[in-house]
Amino acid sequence: MAIEFEFDTFFNALDRTKEQVLESAFIGVHDATDVLLATSRDEAPLKKGTLRTTSGKNVEVDGNTVTGEVYFSAVEEGRSGRVNYAVIVHEMGEYKNPTTPGTRPKFLERPLKRDAKKYNGMIASAIRKGLR
Structure with a gap:
């Protein structure tokens, strides 16, 4: 006497669930990077x-x-060659006279x-929604 279990349906369901999680996570990361940007x-x-x-985002x-990635890429020519001054401005100390109120260094790191x-x-919410 033998007992057999056929797991193909079970494994197919797991594969679909994994795919749903990744698709939903992609949507959630996309939305989160939109807000951060x-x-x-x-x-x-x-x-x-x-x-x-020159800022933007990328989700892969x-x-x-x-x-998910949010970036600022303000590259200009300087005395020493090409420089991404977004990094320099981001890492500065507090601005003494900001050109626009509410602006500050660490403009990406802070939020x-x-x-x-x-x-x-x-x-997490996007993943939960995608698994319903």
């Missing part, structure tokens, strides 16, 4: 507007990993750290 743009200096107009899935729980919640 908007918030950090508002805190970035606005003297010429270059910092804000690589295997089982979903990665990322301050709102990390919110971003994690957005991603």
